Amino acid sequence: MARHFDGNKLVIASHNKGKVREIGELLAPFGVETVSVADLGLPEPVEDGDTFIANAEIKALAAARAAGLPALADDSGLEVAALDGAPGIYSARWAGPEKDFTLAMQLVNDRVGDNPDKRANFTCALTLAWPDGHVESFEGKVFGTLTWPMRGKKGFGYDPVFVPEGHDVTFAEMEPADKHAMSHRAMAFRQLIDACFKNA
Secondary structure, three states: OOOOOOEEEEEOOOOHHHHHHHHHHHHHHHHOOEEEEEHHOOOOOOOOOOOHHHHHHHHHHHHHHOOOOOEEEEEEEEHHHHOOOEHHHHHOOOHHOOHHHHHHHHHHHHHHHHOOEEEEEEEEEEEEOOOOOEEEEEEEEEEEEEOOOOOOOEEEHHHHHHHOOOOOOOOOOOOOHHHOOOOOOHHHHHHHHHHHOOOO
């Protein structure tokens, strides 16, 4: 049985403004006030896990212990079939110290090159952690294909080069509500809500 979240304030353990906004929008219907680690002036911990869930747990636990409040962390990335799953957990690092995802998307395109296999997926791990060290973790995936050149201005990260299965527009061309309905983050989020937010 998962631990139920019964507070009204939650720390979002991310310095990525796009993620903080998206998670805040997903939590809004539950009346939860959110504050980001950047707002609290908390540093980013070293993410040395070898899976999305391991890194999400590192971030959530660090934030929960530092803030004395439950914290929600997301670790997500793009996995490209032609690159044996890269950039994967290193998706943010491919964007460099300036977090330049235009650079990261160019790097993906350059490395895939003429390979006809354009399959890719986004994976999102969400971890809810409490200051006492308890964690609940969930993972969601959405599959699709890469496209080039980049298209759309509505998303963030690698959204402009990812077309989800069954669609002909990129995540960055979709209305946010349409993306929220089907994204990797939304899939992981639904599991989190069912386990930790809905009254049994």
